[in-house]
Amino acid sequence: xxxxxxxxxxxxxxxxxxxxxxxxxxxxxxxxxxxxxxxxxxxxxxxxxxxxxxxxxxxxxxxxxxxxxxxxxxxxxxxxxxxxxxxxxxxxxxxxxxxxxxxxxxxxxxxxxxxxxxxxxxxxxxxxxxxxxxxxxxxxxxxxxxxxxxxxxxxxxxxxxxxxxxxxxxxxxxxxxxxxxxxxxxxxxxxxxxxxxxxxxxxxxxxxxxxxxxxxxxxxxxxxxxxxxxxxxxxxxxxxxxxxx
Amino acid sequence: xxxxxxxxxxxxxxxxxxxxxxxxxxxxxxxxxxxxxxxxxxxxxxxxxxxxxxxxxxxxxxxxxxxxxxxxxxxxxxxxxxxxxxxxxxxxxxxxxxxxxxxxxxxxxxxxxxxxxxxxxxxxxxxxxxxxxxxxxxxxxxxxxxxxxxxxxxxxxxxxxxxxxxxxxxxxxxxxxxxxxxxxxxxxxxxxxxxxxxxxxxxxxxxxxxxxxxxxxxxxxxxxxxxxxxxxxxxxxxxxxxxxxxxxxxxxxxxxxxxxxxxxxxxxxxxxxxxxxxx
Numbered sequence: 002x003x004x005x006x007x008x009x010x011x012x013x014x015x016x017x018x019x020x021x022x023x024x025x026x027x028x029x030x031x032x033x034x035x036x037x038x039x040x041x042x043x044x045x046x047x048x049x050x051x052x053x054x055x056x057x058x059x060x061x062x063x064x065x066x067x068x069x070x071x072x073x074x075x076x077x078x079x080x081x082x083x084x085x086x087x088x089x090x091x092x093x094x095x096x097x098x099x100x101x102x103x104x105x106x107x108x109x110x111x112x113x114x115x116x117x118x119x120x121x122x123x124x125x126x127x128x129x130x131x132x133x134x135x136x137x138x139x140x141x142x143x144x145x146x147x148x149x150x151x152x153x154x155x156x157x158x159x160x161x162x163x164x165x166x167x168x169x170x171x172x173x174x175x176x177x178x179x180x181x182x183x184x185x186x187x188x189x190x191x192x193x194x195x196x197x198x199x200x201x202x203x204x205x206x207x208x209x210x211x212x213x214x215x216x217x218x219x220x221x222x223x224x225x226x227x228x229x230x231x232x233x234x235x236x237x238x239x240x241x242x243x244x245x246x
Numbered sequence: 247x248x249x250x251x252x253x254x255x256x257x258x259x260x261x262x263x264x265x266x267x268x269x270x271x272x273x274x275x276x277x278x279x280x281x282x283x284x285x286x287x288x289x290x291x292x293x294x295x296x297x298x299x300x301x302x303x304x305x306x307x308x309x310x311x312x313x314x315x316x317x318x319x320x321x322x323x324x325x326x327x328x329x330x331x332x333x334x335x336x337x338x339x340x341x342x343x344x345x346x347x348x349x350x351x352x353x354x355x356x357x358x359x360x361x362x363x364x365x366x367x368x369x370x371x372x373x374x375x376x377x378x379x380x381x382x383x384x385x386x387x388x389x390x391x392x393x394x395x396x397x398x399x400x401x402x403x404x405x406x407x408x409x410x411x412x413x414x415x416x417x418x419x420x421x422x423x424x425x426x427x428x429x430x431x432x433x434x435x436x437x438x439x440x441x442x443x444x445x446x447x448x449x450x451x452x453x454x455x456x457x458x459x460x461x462x463x464x465x466x467x468x469x470x471x472x473x474x475x476x477x478x479x480x481x482x483x484x485x486x487x488x489x490x491x492x493x494x495x496x497x498x499x500x501x502x503x504x505x506x507x508x509x510x511x512x513x514x515x516x517x518x519x520x521x522x523x524x525x
Contacts, residue, residue, distance in 0.1 A: 221370075
């Protein structure tokens with residue numbers, strides 16, 4: 002049975018491009034399930050594909066002491082959505098490093114729900130968006146800490162760079178905490194390129210377009226520092242930046 | 247080599263430069279001294295083309311002389327088959343460029359270098375990547391071959407060693423976590439790599455201890471003391487001028503050159519202060 006088609010009234014679909022979603026909904030209605038057993042590790046790199054509309058809907062279950070690290074580049078020409086629902090058992094560790102890179106009328110979004118079920122878990126979500134034209138880039142991230150999940154360490158860092166006045170960044174970190182001994186930090190900034198950094202690069206000989214591209218590269222590329230084999234996602238991100246700048 | 251005539255400039259509609267005239271011939275080092283707020287840094291930024299620094303009157307003509315050495319090639323001759331024009335920029339009879347009509351990156355490619363008073367931090371980009379991209383952008387603009395990664399790293403290491411800087415620092419993000427002195431040293435390493443024709447050095451001596459001051463002074467002499475190069479050295483103090491002997495010293499005050507003289511003028515200013523010396 003197919004799940005009901007979402008509406009904008011549902012918080013997690015609030016910024017979605019539902020018109021673009023409609024024709025392909027059938028194939029994405031059911032999320033993919035991934036399980037990482039106790040003490041095991043998973044590293045995934047999610048590269049963009051050629052389709053106008055690209056969705057990933059993943060339910061991820063982390064056993065005791067399990068580790069998952071996901072690197073994701075979201076740069077669909079029309080609508081891209083990366084949706085992750087994670088549950089962390091005791092001592093589990095979840096990291097997400099993601100970029101929205103968009104131009105034109107595109108909408109790209111990360112929607113996460115991180116549930117700390119057991120104690121001593123750690124989650125870290127770092128999202129960077131580079132948006133030009135009338136593009137929309139969003140992050141809706143919910144962190145739930147269950148009653149028994151003491152000593153949870155949850156972090157959300159979200160930054161967006163808007164290259165055009167028509168571009169939009171949405172950022173909604175949300176915390177729901179039912180334990181009293183936890184550490185949950187979140188920070189968000191939306192900005193433009195620093196004019197002094199641009200001038201510094203230009204004064205050294207870079208033309209304005211190259212200087213902008215280099216500064217944006219610095220803004221995004223730090224995401225992939227800890228990946229085991231970052232070459233493919235680095236190249237894809239560079240390519241996406243060249244396209245939108 | 248650098249001819250500034252009656253230069254007026256405003257920042258946020260406030261007049262800062264009120265008719266600066268100055269001529270630095272090739273082969274000379276000129277020092278600009280002056281009290282806080284006299285317009286020294288504004289002059290440096292106007293010469294490099296910082297956005298927001300509006301020139302309301304006057305002209306600046308930059309005449310890069312023909313390179314006399316063997317490398318990196320004769321990029322700036324105004325005649326001859328191997329010479330290349332800066333695209334889209336007219337030159338006068340002596341090959342002078344209308345500096346104020348050029349974009350900041352075009353000024354750099356033409357051979358102008360600004361040493362920043364406050365070098366800028368750029369997280370996420372290593373110094374090596376930043377400088378290689380900068381140098382190769384300049385070389386592309388001049389129609390010269392780009393340096394390969396290997397060639398560039400060799401050049402960068404050489405220049406870092408000459409300035410007494412650990413070359414591994416160039417692997418770090420641009421100026422991030424550098425001390426004030428390290429940033430200034432790094433500016434001089436950049437100058438060594440770019441090998442400019444003309445350098446405007448804005449308080450390169452501030453924030454330096456004695457050893458760093460000596461190293462930076464030696465760097466300026468080594469890189470820029472040549473018959474076909476020129477330097478405008480902006481400073482508050484005499485002490486850098488003990489290491490880099492200026493040919494001329496100018497006092498900038500209220501946005502104008504108030505006095506000019508030989509190296510002895512700097513010592514007089516140091517002794518008597520700007521107010522006394524001006525009287």
